Amino acid sequence: xxxxxxxxxxxxxxxxxRSKGRLTEDDVKAALKEVKMALLExxxxxKVVKSFVKEVQERAIGxxxxxxxxxxxxxxxxxxxELIRLMGSETTEIKLQPGSAxxxxxxxxxxxxxxxxxxxxxAGKFKLKGKKPLLVACDVYRPAAIKQLEINGEKQGxxxxxxxxxxxxxxIAKAAMEHAAKNxxxxxxxxxxxxxxxxxxxxxxxxxxxxxxxxHQTILVVDAMTGQDAxxxxxxxxDKIGIDGVIVTxxxxxxxxxxxxxxxxxxxxxxxYVGMGEKLSDLEQFYPDRMASRILG
Ligand code: GDP
Numbered sequence: 001x002x003x004x005x006x007x008x009x010x011x012x013x014x015x016x017x018r019s020k021g022r023l024t025e026d027d028v029k030a031a032l033k034e035v036k037m038a039l040l041e042x043x044x045x046x047k048v049v050k051s052f053v054k055e056v057q058e059r060a061i062g063x064x065x066x067x068x069x070x071x072x073x074x075x076x077x078x079x080x081x082e083l084i085r086l087m088g089s090e091t092t093e094i095k096l097q098p099g100s101a102x103x104x105x106x107x108x109x110x111x112x113x114x115x116x117x118x119x120x121x122x123a124g125k126f127k128l129k130g131k132k133p134l135l136v137a138c139d140v141y142r143p144a145a146i147k148q149l150e151i152n153g154e155k156q157g158x159x160x161x162x163x164x165x166x167x168x169x170x171x172i173a174k175a176a177m178e179h180a181a182k183n184x185x186x187x188x189x190x191x192x193x194x195x196x197x198x199x200x201x202x203x204x205x206x207x208x209x210x211x212x213x214x215x216h217q218t219i220l221v222v223d224a225m226t227g228q229d230a231x232x233x234x235x236x237x238x239d240k241i242g243i244d245g246v247i248v249t250x251x252x253x254x255x256x257x258x259x260x261x262x263x264x265x266x267x268x269x270x271x272x273y274v275g276m277g278e279k280l281s282d283l284e285q286f287y288p289d290r291m292a293s294r295i296l297g
Contacts, residue, residue, distance in 0.1 A: 003257040007297040009038035010079075014296075017072035028060050028075060035079065043227035043258025048086070048265045056082050080292050086261060087288035092245060092270035094217055096131075096187070102180055104188045104213055108206055108237060109221035111194035114249035114275055116145055118221050119191045120152030121275070121283035122247075126187050127158055134185035136176040137162035138169040138209065139193040149191050155280055159183070169193065169205055170212035177213050190215075198233065203240045210241070217244045219272065222263075224254035231262045238267050249275030252282070257295065 013034045020027060032053050039049045056078050059065070065074045097103040105122075109115040116139070123133040135153045137160060139145040146162050153160035161176045173190055180188045190209065195202045209215065220243045222230035230248070237243050246267070248260050251274045264270055271286040 003042070003295045004255040006038055006042040006255075006257050007295055009041070010035065010295070011297050013038070014072070014076050017075055020072055023066060023071040023075070025061055025066070028057065028066075031075065032057050032060070039261070042256040042261065045228060045231055045258070045262040045266050048262050051265075052082060052086060076296070080296055083261075083292040083295060084288045086265055087286075087291055088264040088270045089288055091285060091287050092272055094219070094245065094272060097216060100184075100186060102177070102186055102188055103216050104177070104190070105217045105219060106190045106192060106206065106209060106215045107219055107221060108192055108241070108243070109194050110198070110223075110233060111142075111196050113194060113221045113223045115194055115221040116148050116191055117152065117278070117280070118247050118249055118273075118275055118283065119189055120149065120156050120158070121280050122219075122273070123153065123158040123187075123189055124156040124280055125273075125283060127156065131187050132183075132185045133158055133187040133189055134176065134180045134183065135160045136173060136188060136190045138172050138190050140165040140167065140169055140172070141193050145191070145193070152280060159185075168208075170208040173209050173213045198236050198240075206241050218242060219245050219247060220269075221247045221249060222259065224248045224251045224257070224259045224274075227256060227258045228262070230259040231266050234263050234267045234269065238269055243267075243269055245270050245272040247271070247273045247275065247283075248286075252276045260291065261295075 013031050017031050036053045059078045060075045068074050107115050107119045123135050126133045137146040137149045150160045161179050163172045220237050246263050273283050274286050276282045
């Protein structure tokens with residue numbers, strides 16, 4: 001389960017805090033030092049950890065907390081609140097165009113991050129909300145990706161638009177828009193090509209798609225298991241093409257949780273959903289408060 005090792009470590013720190021009637025400044029500092037270690041071991045970004053611990057410490061070493069009835073409990077409450085803040089406080093919805101206007105969503109990410117699977121998962125979510133999404137196969141380098149999108153689209157009962165692998169992604173996107181207008185689709189989701197590493201060609205291709213059609217939301221898919229690499233990928237994509245939000249996949253297998261905890265703080269862009277398994281229904285909206293509760297166990 002996600003965050004297992006982080007949860008276990010934090011619970012140990014908190015058990016210690018709760019067992020003390022009164023807390024001295026040194027008790028709080030010692031506890032926060034352990035929280036810091038736990039977060040670093042969870043692969044949370046170093047700068048993020050530093051400012052997190054500083055914030056908690058400033059709040060915890062106040063008169064109200066130290067002289068309160070249950071100081072240990074108060075410190076835990078502060079950690080909880082700051083964790084929620086770290087992850088962006090509020091749930092961010094994918095912004096849709098008003099009325100019957102078509103919303104174009106471009107999915108981006110490195111190969112293997114789970115982009116194609118997540119694209120189909122997301123289409124399923126929109127369908128449940130009564131929308132009529134169209135999936136578009138813009139990954140022309142991997143014929144298997146087109147097939148995979150078609151299979152997943154069919155499972156979700158969502159139409160997939162593809163033109164094979166001989167046409168430029170930007171042209172496919174343009175043709176898909178005409179198709180969507182005719183078919184009264186109100187959401188178009190472009191599944192773009194990923195590469196093993198970030199490279200100029202991939203960024204240029206995404207840029208070209210953005211120039212060919214109006215993209216309303218660019219969503220980056222990153223793999224939680226890659227920890228701080230996922231955070232670096234998010235920063236990089238945000239700098240180069242601009243992203244509106246992130247979907248963190250494979251959280252079900254990530255015992256550390258560093259990516260999920262760092263992305264908002266490092267990139268300023270919110271996590272929209274998290275992938276919790278391989279099944280097409282395994283996509284959960286991201287609630288910072290629920291995630292904090294999950295982490296604290
Ligand atoms: P793409 O190359 O980015 O399009 O990646 P794919 O969509 O092909 O996914 C790569 C692998 O990750 C596949 O085996 C997926 O089933 C798997 N995958 C995607 N999302 C999740 C997730 O949230 N949890 C788990 N456990 N596996 C996932």
